Amino acid sequence: MHATSPFIPPEDATGATLTVDLAAVVENWRQLDKRTGPKCNTGAAVKADAYGLGADQVGPALMRAGCQTFYVADVGEGVRLRAALGGGPNANPRIVVFGGPLPGTEKLYLDHMLVPVINSLEQADRWRTFVGAGAVLHETVLHVDTGMNRLGFSSADFATLMADPDRTVGLFPLFLMTHLVSAERAGDDINTLQRDRFASHFGRFKVRFPDGGGSIANSAGIFLGPEFHLEYARPGSALYGVNPTPTAANPMIQTIRLLGRVLQVRTVPEDGFVGYGGTAPVAAGTRLATVGVGYADGYPRTLSNSAKAVIAGHTVPVVGIVSMDLIVLDISTIPESEAREGAMAELIGPALPVDDVATAAGTIGYEILTGLGRRYHRRYLRA
Ligand SMILES: *Cc1c(COP(=O)(O)O)cnc(C)c1O
Numbered sequence: 001m002h003a004t005s006p007f008i009p010p011e012d013a014t015g016a017t018l019t020v021d022l023a024a025v026v027e028n029w030r031q032l033d034k035r036t037g038p039k040c041n042t043g044a045a046v047k048a049d050a051y052g053l054g055a056d057q058v059g060p061a062l063m064r065a066g067c068q069t070f071y072v073a074d075v076g077e078g079v080r081l082r083a084a085l086g087g088g089p090n091a092n093p094r095i096v097v098f099g100g101p102l103p104g105t106e107k108l109y110l111d112h113m114l115v116p117v118i119n120s121l122e123q124a125d126r127w128r129t130f131v132g133a134g135a136v137l138h139e140t141v142l143h144v145d146t147g148m149n150r151l152g153f154s155s156a157d158f159a160t161l162m163a164d165p166d167r168t169v170g171l172f173p174l175f176l177m178t179h180l181v182s183a184e185r186a187g188d189d190i191n192t193l194q195r196d197r198f199a200s201h202f203g204r205f206k207v208r209f210p211d212g213g214g215s216i217a218n219s220a221g222i223f224l225g226p227e228f229h230l231e232y233a234r235p236g237s238a239l240y241g242v243n244p245t246p247t248a249a250n251p252m253i254q255t256i257r258l259l260g261r262v263l264q265v266r267t268v269p270e271d272g273f274v275g276y277g278g279t280a281p282v283a284a285g286t287r288l289a290t291v292g293v294g295y296a297d298g299y300p301r302t303l304s305n306s307a308k309a310v311i312a313g314h315t316v317p318v319v320g321i322v323s324m325d326l327i328v329l330d331i332s333t334i335p336e337s338e339a340r341e342g343a344m345a346e347l348i349g350p351a352l353p354v355d356d357v358a359t360a361a362g363t364i365g366y367e368i369l370t371g372l373g374r375r376y377h378r379r380y381l382r383a
Contacts, residue, residue: 008377015292015325016260016376017344020053022061022383024255028239029062031251032222040229043069045218045236047077047098052298052372053240053256054380056084061383062239068092071234074099078114087113094174096141100151106130110138115174117141119151124161124171134170141215142171142205146178146197147190155201162204175213175232176205183220184246191224219244223251242365243355250353257349258372260293260309260327265341274328275320280305282319287332289316291345294325297373299347300361303327307360310346312338 011017033042044067045051050058059070059081070085070093072078078097085093100119101109103126109116118124118140131138142161145152153161161167178198182188195216202214213231219238221228223245235244243250266288274280274288282288291309295301299322307318307327314334318327331339348357354365361368 008375011377011379014261014375014377015263016258016297016347016373017379018372018376019257019259019349019379019381020057021255021257021381022057023381024241024253025053025058025239026061026065026383028241028252028255029065029067029235032219032233032235032238033066035222036217036229036233037226040231040233041069041213042222042233042235043067043071043094043096044239045071045234046081047071047073047236048370049077051236051240051366051369053369054378055081057380058239059084063093065383069094069096069232071096071098071236073097075101075105075108075114079108079112082112082114094139098143098151100143101127110136115139115141117143117151117177118171118173119143120153121157121161121167124167128167128170131170136170137172139172139174142173142176144176144178144198144201146194146201147181148179150179152178155197158201159204162201162208165208168208173205173209173212175215175230176202177215177232177234180216180218180221180224180228183218183224184244186224186245186247191228195227237366237369240369241354242369243353246355250355254350254353256354256369256372258293258299258347259344259349260291260299260347262289262311262339262341262343262345263292263326264290265331265339266290273320276323277321280320280328282330285332286330287334287336287339288319289329289331289339289343289345291327291329291347292325293327293347293373293376294323296324297375298368298371299327299373300363300368300371302361302363303357307347307357308352310349310351311343314338315351316345 101116143152215232219235238244241255268286304321
């Protein structure tokens with residue numbers, strides 16, 4: 001428990017329950033690991049607290065399933081994950097930090113056995129100085145940009161690095177990586193363009209580091225085919241149930257279920273409106289259920305008047321504006337006995353996949369997951 005953790009009452013006393021199915025996460029990882037084949041080290045991106053599901057639970061579950069490489073965004077996430085995963089010097093599993101070592105953080109990488117991704121000449125030079133030009137044996141990962149224009153060496157800077165052996169002393173790169181712009185659109189020419197650009201950088205890299213691997217694929221990249229798999233794959237979202245092939249059926253299984261509690265049921269006494277701003281007209285006799293989940297719980301306000309919920313197998317609409325702590329459902333179509341005070345409504349889950357909720361909210365599954373709230377009860381189903 002973190003010192004800052006809020007008090008969470010028992011499950012039957014919270015407005016909502018989030019169930020995280022660790023067995024489903026593990027099953028998704030196994031599916032991806034199988035798809036990439038035996039020569040590829042399939043890792044897991046567990047940045048942003050494992051996309052909101054909880055890195056302290058997801059990390060160890062995947063490690064027990066055989067995952068050996070974890071990816072986080074910054075050094076703080078890396079330090080916390082190392083505590084959750086354990087491990088001695090030269091520890092497996094590896095924890096790779098995408099963001100690059102900021103000045104002054106280098107020692108944290110050594111102390112917690114974190115692998116820094118080196119994204120620029122400046123970072124390479126600083127790291128080399130820090131490790132005493134090879135006096136300390138500590139792996140890194142090199143990142144070359146092939147079109148994203150976000151992180152990674154430019155082509156010119158990477159050529160500069162590869163041309164000067166003195167400049168790579170002490171880097172001990174485990175692999176060279178790049179990141180795809182548009183992997184979930186299989187037909188987009190940028191994918192093959194990035195792959196070809198990477199291949200030319202990788203050729204130069206292999207001359208200098210014959211044992212070094214290559215890495216291109218995130219979740220969707222894995223589905224672009226074997227030429228994108230190389231030695232290391234870095235899936236994140238697909239592990240958690242987001243569809244890596246949005247134009248086809250989702251090959252992944254859902255991993256979370258958010259249930260909101262019905263706090264009150266009412267029958268509208270006269271024609272009127274629901275909620276702030278009076279955006280949703282309701283006729284006299286309409287039956288409404290008020291549920292204890294709102295935008296403060298990561299249920300986006302953009303779902304106002306557009307989301308669905310499932311109560312006792314019935315799909316019903318969210319009516320009115322999503323408020324901070326509450327939403328309202330129109331339950332007129334449900335028999336009274338099935339939607340009483342205390343009943344639970346599924347808001348995200350097998351019946352309402354995260355991608356569908358995201359589409360209704362005008363966003364992507366990634367943002368729904370990473371925004372999941374901290375106020376309600378969380379239950380982990382063991383792998
Ligand atoms: C987040 C991230 C991943 C994982 O991406 P998904 O689309 O969630 O699979 C892989 N590589 C890098 C560099 C990332 O930032």
